[in-house]
Amino acid sequence: MTTLKDTLGGNLRQYGIVGALGVIVVLFQILTDGKLLLPNNVASLIQQNAYVMILALGMIIVIIAGHIDLSAGSVVGFVGAFVAVLMREQSWPWWLAIVGAIVIGMLVGAWQGFWVAYVGVPAFIVTLAGWLAFRGLAILILGGKTIASFPQEFVAISNKSIANFLGWLGGSRDTVTIVLGAVVVAALILSQLRARRTLRKHELHVEPVSGLLIKLVLFSLLIGYFTFVLAGSRGGTPIVLIIIGALVVTYSFITQKTVFGRNVYAMGGNLQAAILSGVNTKRMNFMIFVNMGMLAAIAGIVTTSKAGAASALAGQGYELDAIASCFIGGTSVYGGIGRVSGVIVGALIMGVLNMGLSIIGTDPAWQQVIKGLVLLAAVAFDLVNKRRSGALVR
Amino acid sequence: MSESIQPSTPEGAATAVAETILEMRSITKTFPGVMALKDVSLDVRPGEIHAICGENGAGKSTLMKVLSGVYPHGTYEGEIVFEGTPVQFRGIRDSEHHGIVIIHQELALSPYLSIAENIFLGNERSTRGVIDWNKTNSDAAKLLAEVGLSESPDTKIYDIGVGKQQLVEIAKAMAKRVKLLILDEPTAALNDEDSAKLLTLIQSLRERGITSIIISHKLNEILRVADRTTVIRDGQTIKTFDMRVETVTEEDLIRAMVGRSMDHRFPERTPNIGTEVLRIEDWTVHHPIQQERRVVDNASLYVRRGEVVGLAGLMGAGRTELAMSIFGRTYGTNISGKVFKDGQEVSTHTVGAAIDSGIAYATEDRKRYGLNLLTDIKRNIAAASLRKVSKYGVVDAGAESNVASKFRSDMNIKAPSVDVLTGNLSGGNQQKVVLSKWIFTDADVLILDEPTRGIDVGAKYEIYTIINSLAAAGKAIIMISSELPELLGMCDRIYAISEGRVTGEVPREQATQENLMRYMTMVSDDKEVTR
Numbered sequence: 011m012t013t014l015k016d017t018l019g020g021n022l023r024q025y026g027i028v029g030a031l032g033v034i035v036v037l038f039q040i041l042t043d044g045k046l047l048l049p050n051n052v053a054s055l056i057q058q059n060a061y062v063m064i065l066a067l068g069m070i071i072v073i074i075a076g077h078i079d080l081s082a083g084s085v086v087g088f089v090g091a092f093v094a095v096l097m098r099e100q101s102w103p104w105w106l107a108i109v110g111a112i113v114i115g116m117l118v119g120a121w122q123g124f125w126v127a128y129v130g131v132p133a134f135i136v137t138l139a140g141w142l143a144f145r146g147l148a149i150l151i152l153g154g155k156t157i158a159s160f161p162q163e164f165v166a167i168s169n170k171s172i173a174n175f176l177g178w179l180g181g182s183r184d185t186v187t188i189v190l191g192a193v194v195v196a197a198l199i200l201s202q203l204r205a206r207r208t209l210r211k212h213e214l215h216v217e218p219v220s221g222l223l224i225k226l227v228l229f230s231l232l233i234g235y236f237t238f239v240l241a242g243s244r245g246g247t248p249i250v251l252i253i254i255g256a257l258v259v260t261y262s263f264i265t266q267k268t269v270f271g272r273n274v275y276a277m278g279g280n281l282q283a284a285i286l287s288g289v290n291t292k293r294m295n296f297m298i299f300v301n302m303g304m305l306a307a308i309a310g311i312v313t314t315s316k317a318g319a320a321s322a323l324a325g326q327g328y329e330l331d332a333i334a335s336c337f338i339g340g341t342s343v344y345g346g347i348g349r350v351s352g353v354i355v356g357a358l359i360m361g362v363l364n365m366g367l368s369i370i371g372t373d374p375a376w377q378q379v380i381k382g383l384v385l386l387a388a389v390a391f392d393l394v395n396k397r398r399s400g401a402l403v404r
Numbered sequence: 405m406s407e408s409i410q411p412s413t414p415e416g417a418a419t420a421v422a423e424t425i426l427e428m429r430s431i432t433k434t435f436p437g438v439m440a441l442k443d444v445s446l447d448v449r450p451g452e453i454h455a456i457c458g459e460n461g462a463g464k465s466t467l468m469k470v471l472s473g474v475y476p477h478g479t480y481e482g483e484i485v486f487e488g489t490p491v492q493f494r495g496i497r498d499s500e501h502h503g504i505v506i507i508h509q510e511l512a513l514s515p516y517l518s519i520a521e522n523i524f525l526g527n528e529r530s531t532r533g534v535i536d537w538n539k540t541n542s543d544a545a546k547l548l549a550e551v552g553l554s555e556s557p558d559t560k561i562y563d564i565g566v567g568k569q570q571l572v573e574i575a576k577a578m579a580k581r582v583k584l585l586i587l588d589e590p591t592a593a594l595n596d597e598d599s600a601k602l603l604t605l606i607q608s609l610r611e612r613g614i615t616s617i618i619i620s621h622k623l624n625e626i627l628r629v630a631d632r633t634t635v636i637r638d639g640q641t642i643k644t645f646d647m648r649v650e651t652v653t654e655e656d657l658i659r660a661m662v663g664r665s666m667d668h669r670f671p672e673r674t675p676n677i678g679t680e681v682l683r684i685e686d687w688t689v690h691h692p693i694q695q696e697r698r699v700v701d702n703a704s705l706y707v708r709r710g711e712v713v714g715l716a717g718l719m720g721a722g723r724t725e726l727a728m729s730i731f732g733r734t735y736g737t738n739i740s741g742k743v744f745k746d747g748q749e750v751s752t753h754t755v756g757a758a759i760d761s762g763i764a765y766a767t768e769d770r771k772r773y774g775l776n777l778l779t780d781i782k783r784n785i786a787a788a789s790l791r792k793v794s795k796y797g798v799v800d801a802g803a804e805s806n807v808a809s810k811f812r813s814d815m816n817i818k819a820p821s822v823d824v825l826t827g828n829l830s831g832g833n834q835q836k837v838v839l840s841k842w843i844f845t846d847a848d849v850l851i852l853d854e855p856t857r858g859i860d861v862g863a864k865y866e867i868y869t870i871i872n873s874l875a876a877a878g879k880a881i882i883m884i885s886s887e888l889p890e891l892l893g894m895c896d897r898i899y900a901i902s903e904g905r906v907t908g909e910v911p912r913e914q915a916t917q918e919n920l921m922r923y924m925t926m927v928s929d930d931k932e933v934t935r
Contacts, residue, residue, distance in 0.1 A: 208802050269790045269797050276787055279776030286734060286765065286773055287788040287841070288755040346778040 026395070027340060027355050030388070034359060038366030045369050046362070049243035052236075057168055057316060059361035060250040061086065061309040061325075063354060065332035066339075067261045068305035070353045073336050074265075075298050076278045076345030077126065077133035081140030082306045082332055086325030088144040089115050089310030094157040094320030097164065104164040112307045118144065119303020120296070127295035141329070149322040158319035168316035171245025172252065183238070184246030191237025194255075195230045202226060250312055257308075262350045274298065278345030334381070335360055338388040359384070424485075425450040425615050426504075426584060431470055431482035440466045441480070442639045448584070453606060453616045455630035457623070458661055459888065463639040464619045468586050472506040473499040486584075503583030507573045509592055513561045520544035520557035523576045547575040551605060566694075567598030574605065578614075585609065586617045591625060592720050596927075603629050621718045623654045623925050635660040654925070655918070662888060662917035670893030671865065673872040677896065678709030680747070681880040682763070682849045687741030689722075689729040689904075695737055699725045701904040703741075707849060707880040712871065714895035715884045716920050722904035723884045724768055727851045731765035732758045745848075759788060764847035766838050768854045768884070770831070774838045777827035781819060782808035784826050785840045792844070811840035816866060832863025839870060850874060851882045856890065868894060888917045900924045 038046045045051060065082050072079045089111050096107040118140070125136040176185035202222065209216045240247060265271040273294055276284040285291055309328065314320050339356025341348030363384065367377045426448040433441040441463050448454045456464050469475050471484065473493030484491050486502055493499045496506075513522045520540050529539040544557035553571040555564060561572070570590060577585055587606070591599035599622075606616050607629055620626055626633055627647070635642045635657065643660050645652045689700035700722045707713045717723045728735035730743060732755030743752050745761050752758040758765070767773035775784055785808045786793050793804040808822035815836040819829060826837055835855060842850055852871065856864045871894065875881055885891050891898050898915050900908035900923030908923030 211802065267798050267801070269794050269799055272783065272787075272790060272799055275779060275783075276776055279778040280772075282773045283767075283776055284787070286731070286755060286767060288732070288759045289787075290754075290756060342778075346776065 026391075027338070027352060027359075027388070031355050031359050031362070034362050034366070038362060038369070042366060042369045046366050047239060049239050049241075051365065051369070052239050053171070053243040053245070053248050055361055055365045056251050056254070057248050059357065059364065060168065060254055060312050060316075061328055062331045062335055062360060063254050063357045064257060064305055064309040064312060065328055066335040066353045066357050067257055067350065068302035069329075069332040070336050070339075070341055070348050070350060071261075071265065071271075071274055071298055072133070072302050073333070073341050073343075074278045074345055074348045075274045075295065076281065077295070077298070078333070079122075079133065079137045079299075079302050080329050081122065081137040081144055082302070082309070083325040083328035083330070084141045084144035084148065085115065085118050085303065085306035086310040086313055086328050087148040087322060088118070088151070089307045090314035090320045090324045091148040091151040091157075091322065093311055093314055094160070095151055097160055098157050104161040107164075108311055111311055112304055115303045115305075115307020115310065116300050117303070118306070119300040122303065123296035123299030126299060127292045133299075145322075145326075148324075152320060152322050154322070156319050156321045160315070160318065164315055165318050166249060166315075167253075168248075168250050168312050169318070170249055171243070172247045172249060174246055179241070183241040184243075185241075187237055187241035187246040190247055191233060191241070194237075195233050198229060198233070199226055253308070253312070257305075258350060258354060265350055270294075270297070275346060278342075278347070280346070331360060332357075334385045338385060340392060343389070356388075359388075424448060425487060426471075427483075427485040428467070428471065429483040429485070431467065431480055431484075433466055433470055433475065433480040440639050441470070444482075444636065444639065444641050446634055446641065448615060448617060449632075450615055451610060451613050452631040453610055453618060453629050455618045455620060455626040455633040456636060457620060457626060457633060457657060458636035458642075459886070462636045462661075464636055465588060466639075467636065468506060468588060468617070468619065471499070472496055472504055472586060474506075500580050503581055504586065505577040505580055505582040505584070506586040507570075507577060507588065507590065509589040511566070511569050511573055513569055513572060515562040516560060518558050518560055519548070519555060519564070519572050519575075522561055522572055523547060523557075523579050525576070527579060543579070544575070547578055548572075550578060551575045552601075565598070566593045567595070567601065570594065570598070570602055571605065574609075582614060584615045584617065586619075588619045589621065589719070590618065591620065591622060599625065621925065622927070623657050624927065626657070627652065627654065633657065637661060654922075658918050658921045658925075662921060669865070669889070671869045671872055673875065675710060675712075675896050676876065677711045678878065680706050680708050681745065682707050682882075683744040684730060685742040685744070687726065687730070687743075688739070689725060689736035690738040692735070692737050699736060699904050700729060703901070703904065703906045705899050705906060705909075707882055709848075709878045709880055710875050711897065712875050712881040712883055712895045714891035714898035715882060715901055716888060716891050716898050716924055717901035718924050719886070721901045721924065723901055724853055725904070726901070727765055727853055727882070727884060730758070731755065731763060731851065759845055759847070762846070762848035763851070764788075764842035764845050764849065765851045766842050766853060766855060768857065770834050770838055775826045775834060777825065780823045780825055781812065781817065781829075781837055782822040784837050785811055785822075785844055788841050789845045807844060808840075811844070815840055815870060830863070832859045832866065835859060835863070835867060836870070839867070843874070847879070849880045849882065851884070853884045854886065855883065856885070856887075888920055891915075891920070892917065900926075902926050 093107050093111040096102045096110050122136050125131045126133045172186050174184050179185045273289045335356035336353050339352035424447045428446040431444045458464050470480050473495045476494045477492035523544050529536050541557045551571045551574050632646050634644045683706040685704050687703045691697040691699050715723045725735050750761040786804045817833050817836045896912050898910045907926040
């Protein structure tokens with residue numbers, strides 16, 4: 011039993027935040043008389059909060075490296091305006107407009123990365139400037155109008171689901187969704203077993219079978235239930251969920267397995283040590299912001315698609331949602347610590363709060379108050395926890 | 405052990421005040437695992453300039469921190485008697501209240517405040533919380549006149565040089581009605597002219613009845629101004645010289661500072677020295693901010709395969725700056741000189757280039773510059789050579805763990821696994837992780853900066869063994885250390901550095917602490933000192 015406790019102990023923060031998500035879900039399930047987890051609500055929860063998760067994936071890298079990006083929301087608005095103009099005024103096909111939007115997002119990132127990396131202006135200042143400038147550019151591009159009537163395919167990204175080409179299971183459950191869920195569970199089990207085998211092969215410490223089993227059963231049940239609910243929604247699997255899923259897998263890989271990711275953690279953990287270990291910190295900083303710009307562009311596309319229109323005010327305050335998700339998800343304010351999985355849970359907490367509070371009809375002003383307090387509580391809990399375990403280095 | 409010269413002759417001091425202004429009796433101070441001061445006693449007479457000298461780490465600064473209340477009463481054993489009454493300071497404010505003021509080596513002035521504001525910082529001229537600017541400025545002007553600084557009290561600190569800043573510190577002390585002024589290495593950052601000025605000022609303070617304690621490495625300065633000198637070594641008082649009744653030479657001081665027996669603290673090694681690996685020629689580095697100041701001055705040195713070469717120097721001599729400027733130019737500006745690796749000139753402009761040339765530099769301050777304390781042993785070990793455990797930019801976690809595990813057993817890193825955070829390791833084990841990281845880069849030359857600082861004796865021996873085995877494997881080692889016995893015990897050849905210049909090169913057979921210390925204290929055009 012002690013060994014099981016040891017395995018859990020190492021990830022207590024991670025489990026703690028998952029537990030908090032569970033409590034919030036159950037709480038709102040009760041408060042909304044079971045409406046929160048109705049299939050259609052779950053689908054729209056994903057569609058409405060896609061932007062937070064996408065931005066948070068870039069933001070976590072920025073924060074782990076010891077920076078911050080305040081401009082993300084403005085870049086979302088700017089890219090949204092840009093993609094709308096490309097499709098409606100330049101008559102680009104929707105897919106080419108998306109490519110163009112991503113390129114412009116990366117250029118925005120390169121611009122900000124240049125100032126941070128090569129001139130040495132603190133990211134707070136550079137992105138505060140970007141927060142102002144890109145909002146202004148969005149207004150200029152749109153000329154005060156709202157551009158709408160996009161191609162169907164473009165609007166579908168954030169509003170439609172994967173086509174139901176496999177029919178219905180048990181009369182009302184989308185087969186495609188069920189299959190996808192099964193694939194995810196299988197992939198999870200396989201990857202865990204593979205990781206375990208590699209550890210074994212290298213004669214490294216492996217967690218006890220009981221721990222692994224509990225973990226796998228728990229997560230499989232969770233995914234299974236989620237799949238079951240989602241399969242009952244109007245369309246099945248939202249297209250944007252596939253995008254998010256692909257990005258989450260990609261960024262988990264980048265942060266955990268690549269040299270790039272390793273260097274991000276090294277820089278945030280001890281910048282001087284990273285420099286003295288030969289990390290090209292300037293190029294890293296530049297790349298980190300280019301990446302952030304790219305993700306902000308994807309979030310801009312998703313947001314514009316969801317709204318079906320580009321307005322100059324789109325994306326306002328999005329950067330703060332993403333930053334909050336990172337901190338709720340256990341990312342260190344000082345850099346060096348954070349995980350993609352934690353940030354996704356953090357984003358889900360924000361999303362469930364948004365959804366639950368609006369279902370029970372809470373005044374938007376109070377919603378803000380509550381979200382603010384949740385952010386404060388999560389970070390305070392984290393600090394107290396670390397101090398108690400003596401793990402607080404700074 | 406202490407054999408202070410007893411017959412005291414309070415000459416000049418015609419007043420019949422107590423014979424000592426300060427007595428520190430049997431002070432013992434321990435830190436976890438280290439006894440920094442062992443039964444140290446010090447007596448200072450009113451109106452004298454009392455110098456304290458000793459090697460780096462001998463315990464001088466610790467003693468002064470005990471005296472000034474930085475280490476409050478209760479954290480040390482022993483007794484402090486000031487002006488005839490026992491005192492128990494709970495903090496700096498307490499000791500300042502009694503008229504004891506310490507000026508640290510790193511000046512504690514706020515750069516963006518004016519001279520006047522700094523002088524009265526924490527001691528403002530105010531009524532009910534409102535500052536009286538007229539009084540502040542006029543009082544400051546009076547104090548500035550007393551210390552001989554002709555600057556307006558409105559001048560900002562960042563506009564004046566270090567020498568003048570030092571004078572502001574003294575004016576600040578005088579504003580607190582100082583009776584006993586403690587100066588920790590007051591001239592370390594000053595040029596000769598400013599140093600001379602400062603020493604003259606300290607002498608003039610003596611005429612005004614202010615007692616001073618000076619900690620200094622510069623023996624010529626001590627001989628110039630001190631009335632008495634206490635030598636501390638290994639946390640113990642060795643001897644107090646009375647310069648007014650006996651003739652004391654630098655040799656006498658050096659002998660007292662280093663006279664310690666060398667026992668079996670170093671593993672045996674038979675050097676097997678091969679061809680030259682690294683050569684530095686005419687290396688000059690300027691200070692990053694005071695750009696006219698040369699921190700490294702035309703230094704040339706070389707190291708051969710299988711050789712352990714020491715760099716000896718006092719604090720601020722430029723050893724670390726030399727190493728860091730070579731290693732990817734991570735220190736200094738306006739660097740000139742050449743680096744040859746295996747006879748070929750190489751570029752070490754970036755850390756990456758230096759590593760690629762086979763040079764490694766393990767930093768002096770492990771926690772600040774050497775390790776990512778937030779992550780585990782294996783990631784720290786791989787940090788400087790990720791290319792070796794990755795393919796197409798993807799890290800092979802298994803290979804990384806294997807490498808780290810091998811180092812863990814080879815280097816005897818005491819941790820249950822390589823997944824342990826380095827922040828949770830002891831100093832000795834952290835150092836082994838740092839060494840593993842650099843050995844893993846396959847460097848031919850390892851520059852080790854204070855590799856045993858803050859490490860207990862047992863772990864030190866292990867680090868020495870590792871260094872010897874690296875040399876035996878044909879690596880060239882440059883070892884920077886402030887502990888002379890360590891250099892004497894480990895090195896085949898030792899360079900002495902003073903004020904950024906290589907002032908001596910001593911082979912093992914000829915190296916003694918005395919001759920090294922002489923080179924290390926060699927100052928450029930030793931100005932004739934006048935009293």
